[in-house]
Structure formats: structure tokens, C-alpha cells
Amino acid sequence: MKTPEAQAEGKVFGAGAEEAAGSGVRHGTAPAPGRDRVAHTEATVIGTSPIERTTVAEPGSDPAAPGREAEEAAGSGSELMTINLGPHHPATHGVLRLLVSLEGEIVRDLKPIVGYVHTGIEKSCEDKSYWKVIPFVERMDYVSYYFQMEAFCGAVERLIGLEIPERAKYLRVIHLELNRIHSHLVWLGTSALDVGAMSMFFYCFRERDRVLDLFEMSSGQRMHTRYFQIGGVFEDIPVGFAEKVRAFCAEMPSRIDQYEALLTRNEIFLRRTKGIGVVPRERLLDLGVTGPLLRAAGEPWDLRKAEPYLSYADHEFRIPVGTIGDGWDRYRVRVQEMRESVRIIEQALEGLPEGPWIADDRKYVLPPRNELSTSMESLIHHFKLVTEGFRVAPGEVYNAIEGPRGELGCFVVADGSAKPARVHFRDSSFVNLQVLRDMCMDEYVADLIQNLAMLDPILGGIDR
Amino acid sequence: MPDAPGLELIAGELNDAHPGSVLETYHDRGQACLIVDPGQVLAVLGWLRDTSGQEYWFLASLHAADYLPAEPRFGVHYELLNMARVERLRVRAALDDPGGDDLPELDSCVDMFPTAEFQEREAYDFFGIVFRGHPDLRRILMPEEYVGWPQRRDFPVGGEPVIFTHNEREVPRWYE
Numbered sequence: 001m002k003t004p005e006a007q008a009e010g011k012v013f014g015a016g017a018e019e020a021a022g023s024g025v026r027h028g029t030a031p032a033p034g035r036d037r038v039a040h041t042e043a044t045v046i047g048t049s050p051i052e053r054t055t056v057a058e059p060g061s062d063p064a065a066p067g068r069e070a071e072e073a074a075g076s077g078s079e080l081m082t083i084n085l086g087p088h089h090p091a092t093h094g095v096l097r098l099l100v101s102l103e104g105e106i107v108r109d110l111k112p113i114v115g116y117v118h119t120g121i122e123k124s125c126e127d128k129s130y131w132k133v134i135p136f137v138e139r140m141d142y143v144s145y146y147f148q149m150e151a152f153c154g155a156v157e158r159l160i161g162l163e164i165p166e167r168a169k170y171l172r173v174i175h176l177e178l179n180r181i182h183s184h185l186v187w188l189g190t191s192a193l194d195v196g197a198m199s200m201f202f203y204c205f206r207e208r209d210r211v212l213d214l215f216e217m218s219s220g221q222r223m224h225t226r227y228f229q230i231g232g233v234f235e236d237i238p239v240g241f242a243e244k245v246r247a248f249c250a251e252m253p254s255r256i257d258q259y260e261a262l263l264t265r266n267e268i269f270l271r272r273t274k275g276i277g278v279v280p281r282e283r284l285l286d287l288g289v290t291g292p293l294l295r296a297a298g299e300p301w302d303l304r305k306a307e308p309y310l311s312y313a314d315h316e317f318r319i320p321v322g323t324i325g326d327g328w329d330r331y332r333v334r335v336q337e338m339r340e341s342v343r344i345i346e347q348a349l350e351g352l353p354e355g356p357w358i359a360d361d362r363k364y365v366l367p368p369r370n371e372l373s374t375s376m377e378s379l380i381h382h383f384k385l386v387t388e389g390f391r392v393a394p395g396e397v398y399n400a401i402e403g404p405r406g407e408l409g410c411f412v413v414a415d416g417s418a419k420p421a422r423v424h425f426r427d428s429s430f431v432n433l434q435v436l437r438d439m440c441m442d443e444y445v446a447d448l449i450q451n452l453a454m455l456d457p458i459l460g461g462i463d464r
Numbered sequence: 465m466p467d468a469p470g471l472e473l474i475a476g477e478l479n480d481a482h483p484g485s486v487l488e489t490y491h492d493r494g495q496a497c498l499i500v501d502p503g504q505v506l507a508v509l510g511w512l513r514d515t516s517g518q519e520y521w522f523l524a525s526l527h528a529a530d531y532l533p534a535e536p537r538f539g540v541h542y543e544l545l546n547m548a549r550v551e552r553l554r555v556r557a558a559l560d561d562p563g564g565d566d567l568p569e570l571d572s573c574v575d576m577f578p579t580a581e582f583q584e585r586e587a588y589d590f591f592g593i594v595f596r597g598h599p600d601l602r603r604i605l606m607p608e609e610y611v612g613w614p615q616r617r618d619f620p621v622g623g624e625p626v627i628f629t630h631n632e633r634e635v636p637r638w639y640e
Binding site (some may be wrong): 115118120158159161286301306396397409411413422431434 | 492493494497522523530541543547550554578579581582583586605606607614615621
């Protein structure tokens with residue numbers, strides 16, 4: 001229904017008392033120019049409101065990058081309001097504080113402030129022998145703990161030059177891919193919760209609990225299992241583990257179908273995520289973004305395929321790649337990655353070789369306990385490894401693996417003693433956080449929440 | 465990873481283009497590293513990024529390390545990646561500690577690699593390395609008013625006394 005000229009300027013709510021008194025009910029305006037989507041609906045607005053809605057951009061401008069025209073169109077009369085989002089906030093994934101400068105509901109500037117969970121893990125690692133560092137670095141990115149273990153153990157194994165047995169490689173891959181599924185389930189549940197689909201949270205966490213039960217079966221702990229050791233894995237998988245993982249993998253694709261049935265064609269989810277948070281691929285590469293964010297923008301870069309490590313070269317899996325890199329593409333890429341991870345686990349179980357689960361080099365790996373009562377050398381090595389730890393010849397190495405959020409790199413400097421001289425983690429969330437500003441500029445605040453969800457930051461990794 | 469002869473070739477060409485930039489190379493555990501003069505680090509990074517045949521235009525990681533008691537003390541590492549050939553190359557800018565209250569300085573590469581913004585802030589926060597030309601060089605993980613460079617090797621691990629209930633009045637906090 002066409003409304004008077006006064007309202008065609010973009011003000012939906014009546015400005016004067018006489019207009020309000022005249023009819024308490026206002027109808028939505030004709031579609032205002034730009035991306036003011038709510039005004040497109042013929043929603044009935046009751047009463048007046050002191051809030052004035054600003055319209056953005058001229059017709060025909062790219063909704064993904066309103067840019068400068070938006071500022072001019074909005075007029076110079078509006079001033080920026082800087083508000084503080086967080087660090088405690090139901091929508092942020094961890095203690096992330098955002099200083100957001102708003103013009104009406106449009107984000108004009110964004111500054112993330114981090115450091116609220118900084119616990120000095122990298123510094124503490126310099127005081128610990130190499131084994132003792134493993135439980136420390138697990139706890140950085142607390143959702144994808146196996147990946148931190150793999151990055152660190154891989155780096156130290158490179159420094160030592162230790163080859164891990166085939167069975168250990170396959171077991172590591174099984175646990176890494178289970179952890180990837182776990183991480184993506186946590187992401188999907190919390191992101192859907194942010195967007196408003198609350199039941200997704202419970203469905204995803206139901207599956208997540210099954211993964212945690214599998215971890216408990218293999219290592220005794222649900223999270224932060226300390227399962228990977230220098231030279232392989234801590235101990236062999238128990239009887240029945242392979243069957244349980246197979247049962248999980250058999251059921252998981254239908255569960256993922258259920259999640260997709262809830263969200264993929266859901267109109268509300270599509271309207272929230274389609275076309276939101278698009279950053280050009282070149283800008284993503286400039287900002288060092290890797291992982292599902294980069295793949296959603298169309299760059300097929302995955303370290304499991306580019307620089308195969310462990311047993312990934314033996315498995316057949318595809319890399320899901322998106323097209324434009326909006327929120328919906330990121331969602332699709334991660335859900336598809338869950339399916340591919342299920343395939344990798346099934347293949348790894350099929351091809352799981354027999355043999356030792358940890359390397360045989362007694363200089364770096366504990367001897368089996370039954371030898372301690374018969375062999376003096378085993379006892380001495382056990383004693384030295386447990387009290388002092390093994391020494392690593394001086395050198396430095398950077399080991400990068402593909403974590404659920406992107407490239408997770410571990411840089412270790414060894415100085416010849418039993419303790420590392422420097423352990424640094426190139427955490428994917430830390431580098432990916434730089435793209436949040438680009439994603440949220442000149443978009444609505446509600447889209448900021450959604451962009452943050454699709455970015456999938458884990459503050460433990462950002463802050464370390 | 466460029467192999468050892470390849471690394472020497474790169475170092476040679478780099479020294480031809482920018483004399484005196486490469487101080488040393490080493491190829492260890494399958495990884496290649498160029499140790500460069502910190503004053504020419506931007507030239508080196510630019511050459512590695514722009515020269516056809518090199519094209520290391522992805523900066524995977526920028527981090528610093530303290531090699532105390534070795535000299536030069538600080539090393540700022542640039543982990544470069546060539547995505548097309550999947551080759552990694554490490555460039556280490558060897559910085560000296562100026563001593564006293566002065567901080568070591570280095571040129572910022574944020575214009576070349578925007579990903580360096582947060583990572584240079586982290587190196588400043590933990591080591592006190594000042595990056596000239598960085599748009600917003602301030603602490604990122606430690607509190608803004610913190611005094612000290614925590615990740616340096618001479619900063620003790622238990623750098624701050626633990627505040628229990630029995631000594632909370634006597635122990636000075638870091639902001640006092």
C-alpha cells in the first residue's frame with residue numbers, strides 16, 4: 001500500500017504527534033532503495049517509535065559492498081555510536097570483545113580486543129620437557145585438541161627425525177577426523193543457536209556426545225586426552241573401538257542429512273546467511289585466512305591434499321569448495337567436510353594396519369612396562385625419559401597441519417636441552433579474526449553476530 | 465621446500481638484487497631458511513613475493529623468537545608459502561638487542577602482507593620488537609598497560625608472584 005510522500009523518504013515511523021494520532025497503525029513503506037529488507041515486507045507497525053530507520057545504498061549497488069555510497073546516502077547528520085560487545089556475551093564464541101562503531105544499525109568500524117583468556121601457554125611450554133608440553137598445547141584451541149597435539153608432536157618428530165609406525169599414523173588420522181567432526185558439530189550447534197535455530201544446538205550436541213564417548217573409549221578422557229605422544233599414540237585402541245566407530249560412521253550421514261533438512265532450505269536461515277559477509281578471495285589470501293573460510297570463497301586449498309601428512313595420501317576424499325564465500329557457503333562447506341571426514345574414518349578403519357602403535361626408539365619413547373623388570377637398559381631409559389626427558393639437538397622447525405579452522409602451525413626451537421626454547425602456535429582463529437572487520441563493514445549488527453558465528457573463532461586458540 | 469642447492473640459488477639471486485641482504489642460509493630437517501639483515505627485510509620479502517619464479521605471496525606466519533644468549537638475540541620469522549608449488553621458505557630477520565631501555569626496531573610488512581597486522585602486534589607484545597609503520601602497534605594479548613616483555617628469555621616464567629590471601633596486601637600488583 002503506497003504511503004504519503006513524507007514516508008517515502010524512508011521513515012517508517014511517524015515523526016509527528018498528529019500523524020500518530022491520525023492513525024495508530026502504519027503500514028510498511030514501498031520497498032525503500034537499497035538493502036532495507038524489513039521495509040520490503042508489508043508488516044504492520046503499531047504506534048510510533050523514536051527510532052528512525054536509515055536506508056543504505058542506492059539501487060543497483062552491490063549489496064555485499066555498499067561502501068562509500070552508503071555513507072553519503074545516509075547523510076552527514078548521523079553520528080557514530082561506539083558500543084562494546086562482550087567480552088561476556090551470549091552470542092560470542094568465547095570471551096571476545098568487540099568495539100563496534102554503529103551508525104544506526106550499520107556497522108561502520110569494528111575492533112576486536114582479545115587477550116581475556118591469555119594464560120601464557122607458550123611461555124609455560126619453555127619450562128617443561130617435551131612430553132609435558134603436550135597436555136599444555138592441547139588446551140589452546142580447546143575444541144580441536146587432537147590437532148594441537150598433532151602439530152606439536154609432528155614438529156618434534158621432525159626435529160628428532162623420528163618415523164612413526166603406520167598403525168600410529170592411521171590411528172592419529174582416525175582421531176583427528178573424529179575431532180574435526182566434533183569441532184564442526186560444536187560450531188554448527190552454536191552458530192545455529194546464534195541465528196536463532198535453537199533445536200539444532202541439542203541435535204548437534206547429541207552427536208558430539210557420541211564422539212566424546214568414542215574418545216573416552218580410546219583414551220580414557222573425553223576432552224584433552226593426551227593421546228598423541230612423540231613417536232605415535234599413547235596406547236592401542238581397545239577391543240570394540242573399531243566396531244563402535246563404524247557404527248558411528250554408519251549413522252552419521254543420516255544425522256547430517258537431518259541437520260541439512262533443518263537448515264539448508266530453511267527460509268529464515270537463507271535470508272540470514274545468503275549474501276552476507278562476502279569477502280573477495282584475494283583479500284582473504286592477503287589476510288592469511290585459511291580453512292573453510294577460504295574454501296567457501298572458492299580457493300581449493302587444503303593442507304591434507306597439498307602437503308599430505310600422516311596417512312592422508314592413502315585416503316580418498318574430496319575438498320568441499322564454495323562459490324562466493326557468504327555465510328551460506330561457509331555453512332555448506334563445513335557440513336560437507338563432516339561427511340568427508342566420515343569417509344576418511346571409514347577408509348582408515350578399513351586399512352588400519354597391524355603393528356606397533358608407537359615408535360621403537362627407546363631414546364625418545366618409553367619402553368614397554370613388562371621389560372622394566374628384566375632389562376637394565378630399559379629401566380635406565382625409562383628413568384631418564386621420565387625424570388629429565390629426551391634432549392633434542394639444536395634447530396627449529398615449523399610444522400603446519402590442516403585444522404578445522406585452517407592452517408594450524410607449530411614452530412618449535414630446540415636448543416639442545418630437554419626443554420623447548422620456544423613453542424609458538426600459528427593459530428588459525430587468531431589470523432582469521434582479522435577478516436571479521438572486512439566481513440562486517442557496512443552491514444547490520446545482526447549480520448555481525450552471524451558473521452562471527454560463521455567465522456568460527458575459538459578464543460582459546462586466539463589468546464593462547 | 466626448496467632443497468639446499470635451490471636455497472643457495474635463491475640466496476645468490478637475492479644478494480645480487482639487494483646486496484648484503486642475505487647473511488646466512490641454512491637447510492635443516494628438510495626446511496629452508498634465509499637469515500637476512502633486518503634493515504632490508506622489506507626488500508627481501510618484496511623480492512620473494514614479486515619475482516617470477518619465486519612468488520612466495522602467502523605469509524603463513526609471522527612470529528619472533530628470543531635466542532638468548534646467542535647473538536643476534538631476536539629473530540623475527542616470516543613463514544612464506546608458495547601455494548602453486550607448495551613450497552615453504554622461512555626468512556629470519558636477525559635483530560640485535562640495543563640494550564638498556566631501547567627496543568629493537570624493524571620495518572612493518574603490513575602493507576605487503578595485511579595478515580601481519582595482528583601477528584606483529586603479538587611480537588611487539590611479547591618481545592618488545594617495534595615495527596615501524598604499523599598502523600596500530602599496541603599490546604594485543606597482555607593488558608594494555610602491562611610493563612615488561614613476557615616472552616623474552618630473561619623474563620622468568622614465574623615472573624609475577626602468586627597472590628594468595630595471606631600475602632595479597634603485601635604483594636605489589638603489576639600496575640603498581
